[in-house]
Amino acid sequence: MALLSFLGAIQQVTGSCYLIESRDGAKVLLECGMRQGRREEDEGNRAPFPFDPLTLDAVVISHAHIDHSGLLPKLVGAGYRGPIFATEASCELLELMLLDAAQIQEKDTEWENKWRARQGKAPLSPLYTTEDAEQALKQRRPQAYSAQVEVAKGVQVTFHEAGHILGSAIVEMQVQDHHLTRRLVFSGDLGNTCSPLMHPPTTLDRADLVLLESTYGDRDHRNNQDTLDELAEILQQAHRDGGNVLIPAFAVGRTQDLIYYLGRFYQEGRLPQQAVFLDSPMAIRANAIYSRFQHLFDPDDHAAIAHKPARRIEDWLPILRCTPTPEESMAINRVKSGAIIIAGSGMCTGGRIAHHFKHNLWREDCHVVFPGFQAKGTPGRAIVDGASSVKMLHQRIAVKAQIHTLGGFSAHAGQSQLLDWVSHFDHHPELYLVHGELEKMQILQQTLRERLNWIASIPEPGEQIAI
Ligand SMILES: [Zn+2]
Structure with a gap:
């Protein structure tokens, strides 16, 4: 059986990161997001990855937002030289986002080191540099929507429109494990059907396992x-x-x-x-x-x-x-x-x-x-x-x-939209709630049970499941 590890954006909204390992030896990282917000999150970003970056076969990114992609230069700084798969538009936006993020890291560290020098403390090095970001960009592999690509031996990925920002994708992953094929669908960040320009999120009907974002699992947006x-x-x-x-x-x-x-x-x-x-x-x-x-x-x-x-x-x-x-x-x-x-x-x-x-x-x-x-x-x-x-x-x-x-401009699906999207799957796949604060997930979990008679799990950080 293949394994899925819930490494980031678990019971919180930033730092998306999931690891998929098949028994045939394929190892794919889904998302490499930065934790954002409070100061403590910095330490999380600085901690070593809970896997060896050199053993990864591929990285797959749902969209260019930093909380989904922002640690790619750190991964590359730690030696990863394999492909980074994302949609064509995401690959272009990644250039903007990662170079900007690297510049912020370098500037912040320079500022911090001025203070540290006066206190007689040793200087810190930035989380990553512009050079790391540039190297990460060289490893991009742009993909069209709806086209299936083998990212690692026995692991096929298809990107579908998520309607959240330009290039954003729902990631459908088929994992072959000996002679068994399991279909995993990761919602990514699902768009608000009311927001302009983007298509509504693509609905899918087949999956064995679904990871559903729950940023606004507790409520609907204002009209x-x-x-x-x-x-x-x-x-x-x-x-x-x-x-x-x-x-x-x-x-x-x-x-x-x-x-x-x-x-x-x-x-x-x-x-x-x-x-x-x-x-x-x-x-x-x-x-x-x-x-x-x-x-x-x-x-x-x-x-x-x-x-x-x-x-x-x-x-x-x-x-x-x-x-x-x-x-x-x-x-x-x-x-x-x-x-x-x-x-x-x-x-x-x-x-x-x-x-x-x-x-x-x-x-x-x-x-x-x-x-x-x-x-x-x-x-x-x-x-x-x-x-x-x-x-x-x-x-x-x-x-x-x-x-x-203004309350109504969210780029995320509200509760009813999340329920609607997930209700298109045939015969209730295993459902895991990710990318949300715990209280909001619990409300979504309860609503799923009441309205769709569907039991969803809320994984713990670091939890590993067989898929
Ligand atoms: Zn996003």
Whole structure:
């Protein structure tokens, strides 16, 4: 019998990692994600892998988000030289994500070492370097959706659209073990059927074993149309107040959704602002990748925005101005009213949004819109929770702006969508809940039992099962 080890994103949402070993000797790592969030997670990222990287035959990645791919350079740094399989669009996004992650590691370590030197402590080396990331990128093996590929002896993989971000995939894996073939389906991160651009997640009907993400296992999202109307109303109010609108957003996924929504408002005459600045070099590069893969967009959403083929997704919003250079970014500071400024980081932990906060957050006529989740301990969360001031760029900035959070823009399936997706499988395969906080998984587990009469298991970190 083959073995499956639950190594990461077990009873939590980051650090996805699963190991599949067949008796015929094939060894495949499914996901190599970084743990994110609290400081303690750093130690988890630094701990040695619980397997020997040199013995792996292949690595398979569901999508480019760092919590699914961010330890690939560390794996390569530890000597792994085999193939890394992902969809074509994911392979392109990985270049953006891994080089950025490596740069952050190098910069953070340099900063930390300055403090350590003053305390007489030995310097630390970064978790990985740009060189490791570049090596990992050389090992990519891009695959088309729906095409089956043998990733290791007796292990076939097919990627299906997951509808979460560009290139995101559900991973179907057939593992041959002596003369027995077992079919494992890993949901990856399943998209929200209401979010624009991406196709709805592909439904599958055959599996022996399913690993189901459960990020929002406890609830449904707010109605998408209500959220859009709320955003339109905020933009009208900001226009009446006369200030700028700041939107901290993740560079990949959320920013492109925003360009799409603002483009539709513009077409419908519902966008009173004069200019939208996209002040994020990474988001601008992500736009270029999204533009190249427009054939993967949901045709209805695409038709609603693009009456003629657009070469670049920026063309959807004629008043969008991209500001890649620091000079262009600083010039935005002179704009005191009538602009929407989209910048990273998504949780305000750094990046150019901090500079825009410095110039706007203390103004009563400014509006800040949070379109995404803000984790505990981040400046974004402090602002959402009503802090009267936040520390940013080594100074305290008063929060006088009007703060809004939008609940309906999640890129993850809500509870009903998870139930619907999993209900397509014939005769109840073994079901394991992953990628979720324990309380949310328990609610999903109970709902699965009540509505589908289906028993799901919640694995423990490090648990190993025979498949
Ligand atoms: Zn994701």
